[in-house]
Amino acid sequence: MTINAVLIDLDGTLVDSIPDLAHAANAMRLELGMHTLGQDVIASFVGKGIDNLITRTINASLDNEELPPEVFNQAREIFVRHYHLVNGDASTVYPGVIDGLKAMKAQGLKLAVVTNKAEAFTLPLLTQTGLIGFFDTVVSGDTCARKKPHPEPLLYACEKLGYPPENSVFIGDSINDVQAAQAAGMPVLILPYGYNEGNSVQTLKVDAIIDSMTGAAQWLANQ
Numbered sequence: 001m002t003i004n005a006v007l008i009d010l011d012g013t014l015v016d017s018i019p020d021l022a023h024a025a026n027a028m029r030l031e032l033g034m035h036t037l038g039q040d041v042i043a044s045f046v047g048k049g050i051d052n053l054i055t056r057t058i059n060a061s062l063d064n065e066e067l068p069p070e071v072f073n074q075a076r077e078i079f080v081r082h083y084h085l086v087n088g089d090a091s092t093v094y095p096g097v098i099d100g101l102k103a104m105k106a107q108g109l110k111l112a113v114v115t116n117k118a119e120a121f122t123l124p125l126l127t128q129t130g131l132i133g134f135f136d137t138v139v140s141g142d143t144c145a146r147k148k149p150h151p152e153p154l155l156y157a158c159e160k161l162g163y164p165p166e167n168s169v170f171i172g173d174s175i176n177d178v179q180a181a182q183a184a185g186m187p188v189l190i191l192p193y194g195y196n197e198g199n200s201v202q203t204l205k206v207d208a209i210i211d212s213m214t215g216a217a218q219w220l221a222n223q
């Protein structure tokens with residue numbers, strides 16, 4: 001297998017962004033007169049983009065039952081206002097990420113971020129964490145018409161990098177990444193420390209579960 005391009009998820013794979021997401025989600029609940037939720041509960045709501053996180057946080061449930069439009073729009077305005085204020089402040093780059101990305105670059109691989117996070121939050125977070133310089137392209141949750149688990153953003157990233165899915169790999173942390181990669185026809189590696197909507201990654205059928213980005217770089221070097 002010849003691998004030329006690596007597509008990488010952001011939240012739960014490159015950056016632990018839960019403290020800031022949970023802060024904004026709870027600030028939204030407080031402004032709406034609701035009690036706060038635990039950070040681990042909010043972490044289980046992350047994965048399908050911000051609109052989904054807002055709905056799940058208001059419902060205090062993963063089931064994502066649709067909110068009346070006026071409730072959703074008010075909640076979204078509050079969440080976005082708070083998340084813009086704190087995005088990146090308490091988020092940290094996971095151990096092994098910088099060395100792993102350096103090793104992938106040294107192997108001559110092209111790198112892309114493919115995240116469900118909206119671009120208005122993705123680019124500042126990648127800039128603030130110093131990660132942006134590693135990537136040849138960034139595909140955010142609102143870059144294409146559809147998000148992961150749809151394959152469209154992955155296929156778009158492949159096109160931008162100039163390599164087909166057969167010569168690309170996806171590295172992520174959740175079922176949304178696995179389904180998108182498999183629908184796009186590319187191998188998928190999973191890192192177990194992120195957020196998989198509250199489920200163990202051991203349940204996912206993937207090419208490999210690898211403990212860090214340096215391990216992923218090693219796996220790529222062995223292909």
Ligand SMILES: O=C(O)COP(=O)(O)O
Pocket residue numbers: 009010011012046047048049050053114115116117118141148
């Ligand atoms: O925004 C989300 O829900 C998750 O973002 P991710 O695709 O980078 O994990």
Ligand SMILES: [Mg+2]
Pocket residue numbers: 009010011012013047172173174194195
């Ligand atoms: Mg993720």
